[in-house]
Amino acid sequence: MNYYYYPGCTLKTKAKALDASARAAAECLGVTLTEVPEWQCCGAVYPMAQDEVAARLSAVRALLAAREAGVPLVTLCSACHHVIKRVNADMAKNPDLRQKAANYLGLSTPYAGETKVLHYLEVLKNDVGFETIKQQVKHPLTGQKIGAYYGCLLLRPADVMQFDDPESPTMLEDLLRALGAAPVDYDQKNECCAGYLSLTDPAAASRRTRAILTSAREAGAEALVTACPLCQYNLSRHSGGSLPVYYVTELLEAALKGGNGHA
Amino acid sequence: MPETTRETVLRISGTNTRKCMLCGKCSGSCPAYDAMDYRPHQFVAMVERGEIAPLLQSKSLYACMSCFACVERCPRGVQPASLIEALRAMVLREREHTRLPAQLIPELIDAGTPQQAVVSAFRKLSK
């Protein structure tokens, strides 16, 4: 199982734990992640404006690299995944954007969405299989009540992201169950944490995260997992330590190898 | 000021406001509702009527979290978030309207702030 891997800026700096645990777990599971050579920041937000070409180019470059290598492109950070997956769809469906991107990048063959973009969790679910993971778990998270926090970017808009049911996702819970944990269902798991607004409007982030944390806690969660560094930051910043927020890959690595602080 | 026609907003947003049936599900879903002066459904209605100028002044442009709940739940395939984004882009493309000067950043971050937050905020609020 060979993939190009796009870590993104945050995983190289503030979210090193996300990157490191993902790579370690992948190795355990026989998944080979080759880092995209000379990748650039994806821009962190998908440019919804249809006339915004330049902001799409770095995603296109990563997608092109994977096309040339003939392998799927795997992402992990929710923001990177969102941007790259949606830009990929634009290139496949919007001939105008496709041609403009080709002009900017000087491509003789325009990039038309040929690369398969996969989130790390999709690789685990569909290519490795949660059942296989379950069999490889050496340190099950038995009895741990964990709430899965999806946030927005992995799920919506569902017609493009095609990650999971946008209102009732279960992929993280299914993985947690494979790791031996007891996932806790709560209704705010797909509601926004306020995202980048935490920078300019901390009060908004505080309101949103409180709603999420309260909902999870009331349902019995003793910890949360997420795949997004910004969600992780916003949630842990406002939880006051009462509800630890882990990267899902940290729990995965711990269950597979043991030794992590949580397990 | 940027050109303020309905057509410009529709072109940049790639949205068809005429599909709206005024159900209000966007505004019923919006997590930033209380911070908005104009609400998601009003963006759709006002763009459709060509009332663009007041929207360009709206604080909602900077309250939208781009969570896509309105896009996902709209029963008619209208994308209120894309309209908000188009209008925000129209404002920010005028250089004097940059909302987030780089020199402000150091005060806004702490030791844990992920790059993702800074980069997104820049993309959303400055040009």
Added chain:
Amino acid sequence: MQKIGVFVCWCGSNIAGTVDVGRVVEAVRQEPGVAFAADYQYMCSDSGQNLIKSAVKEHGLTGIVVCSCSPRMHEATFKKTAAAAGLNPYMVEIANIREHCSWIHKNMEEATEKAIVLARAAIAKVLKDAPLTSGTTEVTKRALVIGGGIAGIQTALDIAEAGFAVDIVEKQPTIGGRMAQLDKTFPTLDCSACILTPKMVDAGANENIELFTYSEVESVKGFVGNFTVTIRKKARSVRADLCTGCGECTEKCPSRKTKNEFNMGMDTRGAIYIPYAQAVPKIAVIDREHCLHFKTGKCGLCERTCSAKAIDFAQEDELVTRNYGAIVMATGFQMIDPSGFGEFGYGKSKDVLTSLEFERLMNAAGPTGGHLVCPSDGRHPKHIVFIQCVGSRDTSGCGKPYCSKICCMYTAKHAILVRDKYPDVSVTVFYIDVRTPGKNFDEFYRRAVEEYGVQYVKGMVGKVTREGGRLKVQGSDLLNDRQLHLEADMVVLAAAIEPDPTARSVASMLTASIDTNGFMTEAHPKLRPVESPTAGVFLSGVCQGPKDIPETVAQASACAAKVIGLLCKQKLVNNACVASSDPLLCNGCSSCEKVCPYGAITYEERELNDKGVRRTARVAVVNEAVCQGCGACTVACPSGAMDLKGFTNQQIMAEVDAICR
């Protein structure tokens, strides 16, 4: 030598607005065989038809071409006109210069050119037309109604009252359908069961009606007046002739975990059961999937209990084949599963219900004996929120693009019933529009607001969440420009209705068409609303489109009138455009026989005189009384022996040549 008359209709401005009819007339006059050409404002009017008749006589016309609307609209009209003028009606051809030309083009120059080409093709065809005569067939004086809900029951009762035999096929063990599940009916609030059950009993007792319950249509052959239908009577494992409906067995049955369909799965029933007290026929049925005897070979308690000795574990499905003159589709509807709209929390909280579940919850024969309690913990609710248009008017993919039509009214009904019985319970209704076009409908809705104090909120709910043991409803209140966060104990979803899934398979057996939403298509949306485009197939109730009870009953009776009209006829005139095979060209391959949907082709040994040489061959023979002229055989025939009268290969090629000239 043929003498052809060409008549170009303006259809007011429908055609003349886009097609230069004068130029068409000028152009067709140059065509070989054309002896007369004229245009007129409305060719279908009396004076238009008189123009045709006098031209036929004056110019001795042998065939005519009418350039007008679709032949679906007026071909029959002009055939009658031709017949009245002494022509064989099959010497008439229609060039459709309206639907195929003027309505779809804007440019007059191009449209006129196209109209001329279409006229030319029709002229080429009429030159090769031959006079045809129709045969006749008998009509089987019996109707089949598929579906035993209120629509099917009403249609069957009306047909039976007219003196014709009628069979109802119902897949459930009882007739009654959805209406039997409803508590009260709008706008009069009379009890649904009280007005339905007398009709069920009538249907069961009427000597002209035979019920096939717990049965399904297995196959359909034939055509209008002469359908042959095979019905599968599923094994009830209970002998209908012995069972007294006492219900003893249903009480003794130890397997009690099966979800009770009648109560929308909100309680359970035994493996042997009678769907409800007023079931018709009141005969028990064993659900073999859940029966201990069928699962383990043990038990048999019902058999020991039954004093009538009606239990028959060895009973097998029975196939019954009957002939019918007419078939009625009355397959009804179901509610969509709202789990596709996860934001409303259906399936996550038991206190989020569909309207049909709520209907059972309010009903005295329902799972709670009519006591309104929260399904999650049995507590008395303080506040109930109704959400309308869940999955209706929704083009996002999970829902239906159409308005389900009945939800506004039944939601008002639910709100009134709650407020009437439990004045301490407050009720909020989220709506997009309140649609009340019907007799006494708007008055009913206003009563909900004015007399019963139901809070109507213009807006849609964005999300329902579970909080603190209750539900929280976040939605918009557009008229007051605010976002609401309401605490609620129950949320009721007025989910869209959709055609019953069996409609699709039955429709394909009947070769009757369905629309993109799965509803049956009418022969004409305004003028033939109860007939399917397939002759002899009629539509009753919601299978054709969303309807409330009064509309369903009205349509069911209209449908019955059409069926009676058909069954009254002694003979049906056949289509004269039937297939025929040239025995000298036929190679006996059976390709035509295999594709014929009507079983109209057989093979016979024939002695042939092939250019003086006598030989015996196995050749195709078409039964003209059975052939419907679909033409499938002419395409399948590899040797060119099969041809369709009125649409011969030569004629089609002549048309193509004329178009390509």
